[in-house]
Amino acid sequence: MRTTGGTGPVATTKPAPRETDEPPENELTAPSPADGPEPSSGDGPEDGRHLNPPLLLTLVLLTAVMLQDPIRGALSAPVMQSWMTVFVAVMVQALPFLVLGVLLSAAIAVFVPPSFFARALPKRPALAVPVAGAAGAVLPGCECASVPVAGALVRRGVTPAAALAFLLSAPAINPIVLTATAVAFPGDPEMVLARFVASLLVACAMGWLWHRLGRTDWLRPPARASYEDQGKGAAFWGSVRHDVMHAGGFLVVGAMAAATLKAVVPQEWLSAAAGNPVVSILALAALAVLLSICSEADAFVAASLTQFSLTARLTFLVVGPMIDLKLFAMQAGTFGRAFALRFAPATFALAVVVSALTGTVLL
Amino acid sequence: MNRVAQSALLFLLGATLLHAGTTDLYLRYVKAGLRPLVLLAGVVLIATAAATLWYERRRTPGHEHHEPRISWLLALPVLALILVAPPALGSYSASHTGTALTKPFGFPDLPADGPLRLGVADYAGRAVYDDGRSLRDRELKITGFVTLDRAGAPYLVRMGLNCCAADAQPVKIALTGDVPPVLSPDTWLEITGRYTPRRTKDPVNDGPIPYLEVTRAKPVPTPHDPYDETWNT
Numbered sequence: 063m064r065t066t067g068g069t070g071p072v073a074t075t076k077p078a079p080r081e082t083d084e085p086p087e088n089e090l091t092a093p094s095p096a097d098g099p100e101p102s103s104g105d106g107p108e109d110g111r112h113l114n115p116p117l118l119l120t121l122v123l124l125t126a127v128m129l130q131d132p133i134r135g136a137l138s139a140p141v142m143q144s145w146m147t148v149f150v151a152v153m154v155q156a157l158p159f160l161v162l163g164v165l166l167s168a169a170i171a172v173f174v175p176p177s178f179f180a181r182a183l184p185k186r187p188a189l190a191v192p193v194a195g196a197a198g199a200v201l202p203g204c205e206c207a208s209v210p211v212a213g214a215l216v217r218r219g220v221t222p223a224a225a226l227a228f229l230l231s232a233p234a235i236n237p238i239v240l241t242a243t244a245v246a247f248p249g250d251p252e253m254v255l256a257r258f259v260a261s262l263l264v265a266c267a268m269g270w271l272w273h274r275l276g277r278t279d280w281l282r283p284p285a286r287a288s289y290e291d292q293g294k295g296a297a298f299w300g301s302v303r304h305d306v307m308h309a310g311g312f313l314v315v316g317a318m319a320a321a322t323l324k325a326v327v328p329q330e331w332l333s334a335a336a337g338n339p340v341v342s343i344l345a346l347a348a349l350a351v352l353l354s355i356c357s358e359a360d361a362f363v364a365a366s367l368t369q370f371s372l373t374a375r376l377t378f379l380v381v382g383p384m385i386d387l388k389l390f391a392m393q394a395g396t397f398g399r400a401f402a403l404r405f406a407p408a409t410f411a412l413a414v415v416v417s418a419l420t421g422t423v424l425l
Numbered sequence: 426m427n428r429v430a431q432s433a434l435l436f437l438l439g440a441t442l443l444h445a446g447t448t449d450l451y452l453r454y455v456k457a458g459l460r461p462l463v464l465l466a467g468v469v470l471i472a473t474a475a476a477t478l479w480y481e482r483r484r485t486p487g488h489e490h491h492e493p494r495i496s497w498l499l500a501l502p503v504l505a506l507i508l509v510a511p512p513a514l515g516s517y518s519a520s521h522t523g524t525a526l527t528k529p530f531g532f533p534d535l536p537a538d539g540p541l542r543l544g545v546a547d548y549a550g551r552a553v554y555d556d557g558r559s560l561r562d563r564e565l566k567i568t569g570f571v572t573l574d575r576a577g578a579p580y581l582v583r584m585g586l587n588c589c590a591a592d593a594q595p596v597k598i599a600l601t602g603d604v605p606p607v608l609s610p611d612t613w614l615e616i617t618g619r620y621t622p623r624r625t626k627d628p629v630n631d632g633p634i635p636y637l638e639v640t641r642a643k644p645v646p647t648p649h650d651p652y653d654e655t656w657n658t
Contacts, residue, residue, distance in 0.1 A: 115430030119437075122500065126508055137509055140517035147511040151454035151590035153502040154445060157438075158462035161469050242587075248530065299476035306473060307431055310438075311495035314502065324591060333630060355592055362587035363594075365527070369630065395495070 141325055149321035155356060156206045156313055156388070161306065163207025167214035168301035172294055176219040187221045191269035194224035195262055198231030205233035205357055205383050206313065206392070210305045213396045222281055227269030230409065233357040233383035234261035243379065246361035250372060252424055253379075260380045260420040264413045271408065282398030312395040316388025320354035327352070336369040346374045347414045350382035357383035373421025380417040385409045426496050432477040434496070437503045439470030445506060452650045453513040455589045513651035514593050516572040516610035519582045523630025525594035528554045540564040540617070544653055545583035546596040552620060552635035560620035567637065568615045568645060571608045572597070574628060579608050581616055581637065586652035593652060599625050602638035613648070617641040 126133065137146060183190040201208060212229035216222055233239065235258050247253040335345035346367065355363055360382045364375040385406050394402035426434075445451040446463040455463070505511065529550040535541055541563050543551075548567055551560055569581040572595075580597045602618060616639055623636040 115426050116433050119430060119433055119500065123504075126504055130508055134509060137511075140515075143511050144514060144517045146505055146509060147454065147514050148591050150502060150505050150511055154442070154451060154454045154463060154506075155459065155589035155591070157442065157502075158459065158466035161466040162462075165469065295476070296480045299473060299480065302469075302473050303428075303431060303435065303477050306435065306470065307426070307496040307499070308493070311493070311498045314498035315495070317502075320591060353591070356588055358588055360592075363592045368527070 145321045145325040148324045149317050152317040152320055152354070152388075153314070156317070157310070159356070160206040160210070160309060160313060163210045164302050164305040164309070166201075166207070167210035167305060168298050170211065170214040171217060171301050172298045174218065179215070179218055179220045183220065183224060187223050187273045188270065190221055190224040191227045191273065192266050194220070195227035195231040195265040195269060198228050198233075198265065199235050199237070201228075201232040201236055205386075205389050206309075208232040209389065209392045209396055210309055213305075216281070216397075221273075222276065222278075223269040223273035226272050226405070227265045229265075230268055230384045231262055231265035234258075234265075234380065239357050239361070239383070242358055243361040246365040250425070253372065253376065256376050256417075256420050256424040257379050259424065260376065260413075260417045261383070263420070264380060264384065264409070264416045267412055267416070268405075268409055271412075272405075280398070280400045280404060282401065308395055309392050312391035313388060315391045316354055316386070319387040319391075320352070323352045332367070333369060336374075339371060339374075342370050342374040343377050343414065343418055346370055346378040347381045347410070350378045351386045351410065353382075354386040354388040355382060371421075372425040373418060376421045376425060377414055377417040380420075381410065381413045384413050426494070428477055428481045431496065432474045432481070434499055434503075435470050435477065436474035438499055439467045439472075439474060441503050441506050442467035442470065449649060450506070450510060452652070453511070453590070456586050456652070456654055457650060459588075513647075514584050514590050515570060516582070518593065519570075519572040519580075519584065519595040519597070520574060521629070522595055524549075524597045524627045524632040524634055525585060526550065526553060526596050526632055526634075532559060535559050535563075540566050542566045544655060545569045545581060545598055546585060546653055546655070548637065549596050549598055549633075549635050552598075552637075553624065553633045557620040557622060557635075563620070564617060564640075565619065565637070566615060566617050567598070568613065568648065569598070571610055571612045571614060573608070573610055579604055580634070581614065583653045584651070586654055590652075596653070597627065597634050599634050599636045600639050601636050602640065603642075604639050605642050613645050615643045615645045617643070 137143065183193055198208075201211065208229050211232070212225045215225040215228065240254050240258060243257055244251065244254045332345065332349070335341050346364075350360070353363070360379060364378045367375055367378070390402055390406050393405065397405075442463050445454075446460055446467060451460060451463055526546065526549050529547075532551055532555050541560075543565055545567060548560070548565065551557060567581060569583045572580045572582045574580065579600045581600055582595045582597050584593045584595050586593050600616070601621065601623065616637065618637045618639045618641075621636045621638045625634050625636065626632065627634050
């Protein structure tokens with residue numbers, strides 16, 4: 063580390079260029095201890111008055127260590143403990159998959175030439191959508207991995223409609239998730255088929271819908287510093303760093319939301335919803351969005367919701383990997399808020415309708 | 426956030442994951458099978474931090490690249506894990522979630538003699554779905570933590586885990602017989618007792634809860650892995 067600190071020489075000689083891929087104003091940001099005096103928002107001459115970030119980080123850590131006992135005391139209430147445990151658990155569970163997805167996305171961005179995707183995918187977007195959707199079956203991971211990979215695909219020139227079909231199908235129809243579903247529903251093997259069919263249908267339908275109605279200016283593909291003038295190593299690690307910092311921050315927002323709901327919403331509400339077939343489908347769809355469970359584990363949770371019909375539980379399994387709080391935050395970070403605000407409700411509605419129909423036919 | 430700060434945060438995050446993965450700490454949050462992935466993620470994050478510093482030193486000035494403020498939130502899991510290290514889910518979650526007992530695939534033969542060590546879910550499954558056939562007239566030893574319901578009735582509980590604590594669900598056994606007069610929630614007990622056909626329903630989800638007739642209750646330390654992973658697999 064240079065003795066002048068990170069911002070010094072650059073910021074004083076010329077105004078720091080505003081990043082183009084910075085989300086406009088981060089309304090999603092919950093207050094973080096270090097949020098206030100963050101220097102990246104200040105341009106040019108004012109930088110001298112700000113603390114520099116490494117120093118700030120050190121101060122926050124030292125303060126937290128000194129106040130360890132009062133903090134522990136405040137957090138010892140059972141609700142807070144349970145909240146913290148679920149929050150940390152979601153982070154510890156999702157970070158490895160996020161890191162895997164980020165490595166894969168950096169490899170695509172740096173080592174795979176755009177011409178590869180031009181050859182591998184059909185020229186016509188309407189045909190590229192189902193091919194990309196079915197290709198989702200080969201990415202063994204959960205939804206945290208698919209967001210950065212889909213972002214890399216868009217940057218590599220894959221038509222957004224196809225990349226979005228991949229984004230939606232990959233977390234739901236890969237072999238790990240389907241195996242978990244088969245294990246969780248030993249008495250109902252048709253559940254695996256229904257999940258596969260419904261998820262692929264929704265993914266392709268959303269791809270086609272985007273192809274017909276989507277507008278490029280809704281989508282904010284991260285216009286990042288071009289990698290052409292750097293070595294491959296610098297480009298690769300630069301991409302990994304950027305994606306982890308970016309998607310990781312949004313993952314924290316999602317994990318906090320999921321922990322809040324898990325700790326606060328009483329389970330009695332669910333039992334009340336289970337009686338009516340329509341209400342139960344909507345209730346489990348909403349629950350899938352709110353709980354934000356990893357798609358590799360959601361089948362076991364669905365299996366335990368025994369008071370609900372199989373169709374309602376299928377809806378839970380189809381909606382969860384496609385749209386939940388964590389994913390919404392990550393999509394807004396990767397593709398922009400204008401995109402996420404349109405894409406998420408459409409996906410939700412379509413997923414509910416398709417799984418209700420699939421459930422009626424197959425289950 | 427400039428690159429030196431990003432590098433520091435990435436390093437802390439990676440080091441925290443390595444710390445959790447090399448001790449038993451990670452078992453409070455995720456299943457044991459995720460350990461290699463947690464360690465790998467820690468190593469990759471530290472490598473990213475090192476590479477960021479390395480390329481930062483050789484970079485020509487003028488391309489300062491700030492990440493949005495939301496990246497600062499990544500300090501929260503670091504603080505939570507290092508400073509607080511919240512305990513595994515306990516009686517609070519257990520009393521707010523219905524028992525997740527489901528019918529087991531089968532009932533493998535149990536050892537013929539001596540006191541029988543059983544998991545909470547194993548006992549509950551055999552008691553409810555096998556009418557306790559293999560349990561009658563045997564001395565049983567079961568370990569779990571104490572949960573009290575709203576009326577103060579004691580249960581012995583073990584949380585089951587499929588992936589991470591966000592999907593953890595309890596299996597409960599109600600206690601009767603020689604129950605210690607004062608039981609505080611979250612105490613780990615090794616219960617010695619006998620099968621009884623008596624059953625009740627979970628007030629939360631109407632799930633079946635078998636009773637266990639307690640003859641002796643011995644406090645034990647929290648087990649190495651607080652969750653029951655044999656469950657459902």
